[in-house]
Amino acid sequence: MRLIDHLIAGSGSSPAGPSSGRTGEVFDPNSGAVQAHVALGDAAVLNRAVEAAKAAQPAWAATNPQRRARVMFEFKRLVEASMDDLAHLLSSEHGKVVADSKGDIQRGLEVIEFCCGIPHVLKGEYTQGAGPGIDVYSMRQPLGIGAGITPFNFPAMIPLWMSGVAIAVGNAFIIKPSERDPSVPVRLAELFLEAGLPAGICQVVHGDKEMVDAILDHPDIAAVSFVGSSDIAHYVYNRGVAAGKRVQAMGGAKNHGIVMPDADLDQVVTDLAGAAFGSAGERCMALPVVVPVGEDTAERLREKLVPAIAALRVGVSTDGEAHYGPVVTAAHKAKVEAWIATAEAEGGELVVDGRGFTLQGHEQGFFVGPTLIDHVTPEMTSYQEEIFGPVLQIVRAKDFEEALSLPSKHQYGNGVAIFTRNGHAAREFAARVNVGMVGINVPIPVPVAYHTFGGWKRSAFGDTNQHGMEGVKFWTKVKTVTARWPDGGVGDGANAFVIPTMG
Numbered sequence: 215m216r217l218i219d220h221l222i223a224g225s226g227s228s229p230a231g232p233s234s235g236r237t238g239e240v241f242d243p244n245s246g247a248v249q250a251h252v253a254l255g256d257a258a259v260l261n262r263a264v265e266a267a268k269a270a271q272p273a274w275a276a277t278n279p280q281r282r283a284r285v286m287f288e289f290k291r292l293v294e295a296s297m298d299d300l301a302h303l304l305s306s307e308h309g310k311v312v313a314d315s316k317g318d319i320q321r322g323l324e325v326i327e328f329c330c331g332i333p334h335v336l337k338g339e340y341t342q343g344a345g346p347g348i349d350v351y352s353m354r355q356p357l358g359i360g361a362g363i364t365p366f367n368f369p370a371m372i373p374l375w376m377s378g379v380a381i382a383v384g385n386a387f388i389i390k391p392s393e394r395d396p397s398v399p400v401r402l403a404e405l406f407l408e409a410g411l412p413a414g415i416c417q418v419v420h421g422d423k424e425m426v427d428a429i430l431d432h433p434d435i436a437a438v439s440f441v442g443s444s445d446i447a448h449y450v451y452n453r454g455v456a457a458g459k460r461v462q463a464m465g466g467a468k469n470h471g472i473v474m475p476d477a478d479l480d481q482v483v484t485d486l487a488g489a490a491f492g493s494a495g496e497r498c499m500a501l502p503v504v505v506p507v508g509e510d511t512a513e514r515l516r517e518k519l520v521p522a523i524a525a526l527r528v529g530v531s532t533d534g535e536a537h538y539g540p541v542v543t544a545a546h547k548a549k550v551e552a553w554i555a556t557a558e559a560e561g562g563e564l565v566v567d568g569r570g571f572t573l574q575g576h577e578q579g580f581f582v583g584p585t586l587i588d589h590v591t592p593e594m595t596s597y598q599e600e601i602f603g604p605v606l607q608i609v610r611a612k613d614f615e616e617a618l619s620l621p622s623k624h625q626y627g628n629g630v631a632i633f634t635r636n637g638h639a640a641r642e643f644a645a646r647v648n649v650g651m652v653g654i655n656v657p658i659p660v661p662v663a664y665h666t667f668g669g670w671k672r673s674a675f676g677d678t679n680q681h682g683m684e685g686v687k688f689w690t691k692v693k694t695v696t697a698r699w700p701d702g703g704v705g706d707g708a709n710a711f712v713i714p715t716m717g
């Protein structure tokens with residue numbers, strides 16, 4: 215069976231190989247079968263990657279920024295040329311439909327497009343005449359070696375958020391992808407090499423907690439960017455910071471969609487079908503909670519939602535007509551179904567029950583049918599916790615203030631959306647809600663690459679967001695130079711000041 219191995223400069227095919235002994239299973243979520251094994255590395259594997267990174271990074275940092283940008287341009291071209299293959303590979307391990315996989319890759323590529331302009335972005339600040347004969351200027355310098363630890367749900371976009379910016383500003387970067395769908399990050403690192411990136415600047419190590427701990431403790435890794443679930447994000451943040459590293463750690467989410475009485479309900483239902491159920495709900499910016507304001511809005515919305523959910527097509531990830539595919543593993547399917555049972559036991563009304571769903575011909579696949587639960591209340595644990603599956607919960611609010619308070623008080627604060635035709639309500643909501651990313655009639659408000667991505671509360675630990683200028687800040691340190699060049703004293707003889715001549 216295929217082994218998905220580490221990608222470490224200089225040791226790829228040597229007999230001593232990069233692999234350590236342990237491996238993990240990688241499934242095909244459509245069939246439920248194991249399709250490959252992934253090497254699970256340890257500190258010894260990481261040390262080899264760090265040594266290669268240390269050898270390569272100074273020359274990369276000294277490469278002028280236009281040349282680094284040219285590698286980004288070429289990388290973008292290569293990824294675009296491989297889009298179909300990459301998307302099918304991604305779907306085969308993750309389970310999302312191929313169109314979603316293309317979106318996953320495309321959103322990551324937009325960060326690479328931002329990185330193509332890195333020479334402009336890296337220009338520092340300058341003050342002439344801060345004092346007599348004194349000028350002050352600042353420059354952004356790379357940190358050295360950075361690492362990224364990524365979740366299963368966006369195996370292209372999130373590695374590209376981190377690697378693009380980290381590398382473009384002059385760092386060496388080591389990625390530790392999710393062990394559940396590790397192939398696409400390896401393929402992306404290979405394409406970076408093909409695009410002209412020197413060996414050692416982008417490497418991949420695989421593993422689980424053992425490898426994550428090795429990364430967090432390694433004295434030569436200056437910064438760690440993490441995306442995953444909140445408890446692990448918190449752990450990574452604390453351990454990394456204790457080891458003296460710069461850490462940004464994005465966590466889980468429970469995003470709310472507020473539906474005001476004046477909203478266009480047909481559009482809201484169309485938006486919810488994609489935002490709650492697309493990618494089987496395995497998106498940190500999914501909308502798994504809808505909050506209709508007023509009983510009348512709730513009744514009208516529910517009446518339209520039920521047939522829309524019935525019309526959703528669940529299929530294998532290569533089914534071009536399917537709205538969504540299987541969830542990532544059997545364990546995750548069991549967890550989602552257990553949350554549906556909990557929600558019912560807590561008093562939620564199970565309007566549409568997706569448990570026990572099977573797809574003909576794919577009975578062992580990890581499919582969960584779309585689920586709608588009404589009369590969910592803030593006391594229920596199924597509301598407080600992230601389900602991360604194709605499950606939509608309705609929490610009814612009596613007025614705008616109650617609707618505003620729900621996402622504001624929730625432990626997570628990643629994204630939120632409001633659906634309304636009232637500009638004042640939307641403006642008030644955006645200003646007052648205690649959440650990091652807000653959509654106004656936009657169900658999944660993922661900011662474009664030149665803005666930044668990051669939630670609040672338990673959705674993010676650390677104070678710097680992903681990509682855009684925040685990403686540049688995270689992956690660089692500022693050096694400020696104060697220079698004094700007093701008048702006169704240019705000297706003579708050997709010390710004479712000579713203006714260079716051309717030619």
Ligand code: NAD
Pocket residue numbers: 363364365366367368390391392393421422423426427441442443444446447464465466467497498600602628669673
């Ligand atoms: P996860 O937390 O299980 O895994 C994330 C990474 O942590 C993986 O690389 C994994 O190998 C590693 N890991 C797992 N267990 C560990 C442990 N005990 N100690 C150290 N490291 C460990 O997350 P996941 O299931 O892969 O991804 C889904 C989660 O990620 C959801 O909670 C989702 O909301 C979140 N997410 C958040 C964002 C965001 O930007 N806020 C984006 C995408 C996903």
